[in-house]
Amino acid sequence: MSVEIGAPAPDFELSNQHGEKVRLSDYRGKKTVVIVFYPFAFTGVCTGELCSLRDDISGFVSDDVETLAISCDPVPSLAVFAEQNDLPYQLLSDFWPHGATSRDYGVFWENTGFATRGTFIVDQAGIMRWSVINGPGEARSLDDYKAALADLV
Numbered sequence: 722m723s724v725e726i727g728a729p730a731p732d733f734e735l736s737n738q739h740g741e742k743v744r745l746s747d748y749r750g751k752k753t754v755v756i757v758f759y760p761f762a763f764t765g766v767c768t769g770e771l772c773s774l775r776d777d778i779s780g781f782v783s784d785d786v787e788t789l790a791i792s793c794d795p796v797p798s799l800a801v802f803a804e805q806n807d808l809p810y811q812l813l814s815d816f817w818p819h820g821a822t823s824r825d826y827g828v829f830w831e832n833t834g835f836a837t838r839g840t841f842i843v844d845q846a847g848i849m850r851w852s853v854i855n856g857p858g859e860a861r862s863l864d865d866y867k868a869a870l871a872d873l874v
Contacts, residue, residue, distance in 0.1 A: 723826070723827030723828075723852075723854070724825075724826055724827060724841065724849050724852065725849065726849055726850065726851065726852065727848060727849065727850075728848070728849055729847055729848060729849070730745060730754075730756075730841065730843040730847055730848065730849045731745075731822070731825040731826065732744060732745050732746045732847075733745050733821075733822040733825065735791065735813040735814055735815060735822060736796050736813065736814050737796075737799075737811040737812060737813055737814075738796060738799040738800040738802075738803045738811065738812045738814075739800065740796055743789065743811060743813055745789075745843065745847070746847065748787055748843075748845070749845065749846065749847045750845055750846075751845065752784075752785060752786055752787045752845060753785060753786050753787075753842065753843065753844055753845055753850075753870065753873050754786075754787050754788075754789060754842070754843045755781055755786065755787070755788040755789070755840065755841070755842055755866060755870065756788075756789050756791060756826070756839075756840070756841040756842075756843065757770075757771075757774070757788060757789070757790045757791065757839075757840050758790075758791050758792070758823060758826065758828045758836040758837070758838065758839040758840070758841075759771065759790060759791070759792050759836065759838055760792065760835045760836060760837065760838070760857050761792060761793075761794060761835060762792060762794045762798050762799060762801075762802035762812070763798075763802055766857075766858060766859075766860050767792075768806060769860065770838075770860055770861060771790060771806065771808060772806055772808075773863055774788060774790070774808075774810065774863065775806065775807065775808050775809060775810075777863060777867075778809055778810070780863075780867050780870065781810065781870075782809065782810050786870060787810075787811075788810045788811075789810070789811050789813055790808075790810060790811070790812045790813065791812075791813045791814075791815050791822060791823070791836065792812070792813075792814070792815065792835070792836060793814075793815045793816055793819060793820050793823065793829075793834065793835050793836055794814060794816060795814055795816045796814045796816070799812040799813075799814055815836065819834065820834065820835070820836065823835075823836035823839075826839055826841060827839070827854070828854060830857075833857075835857075837854065837855065837856060837857050838854065838855040838856070838857065838859060838860075838861055839852065839853070839854045839855075840852065840853050840854075840861055840865075840866050842866065842869050842870060842873065844873055850869070850873055851866070851869040851873075853865060853866070
């Protein structure tokens with residue numbers, strides 16, 4: 722199942738790298754949310770993409786925008802990954818129930834047990850406004866979702 726543009730985004734509650742619960746609905750009426758699913762912490766393409774977000778953070782975390790990066794890694798791994806790479810946004814664990822949120826967004830690969838690269842932009846009303854899904858080895862273009870954000874914020 723994938724989420725259609727114009728439909729409500731599936732809500733979720735996941736733990737961040739600090740063990741704190743984060744709900745998509747917490748941002749409703751407050752911020753546009755960029756949801757970035759990625760396969761695994763500590764892998765080449767994923768590290769490169771998440772560090773690119775870090776290096777261009779003003780476009781992805783502000784008074785109007787929040788970025789949430791989600792993988793099926795456990796919380797302790799995300800904590801070390803965030804610290805080692807100085808990532809200034811929240812990393813969320815879709816570890817258990819394994820891949821439940823990834824499934825809701827149509828990016829979980831059953832045969833491998835991880836989320837592929839899916840990027841979703843949810844407006845302040847909780848409506849899906851933009852998305853792109855790439856294969857595990859296909860890096861995303863920050864310019865694509867920066868352009869989509871510019872139309873919303």
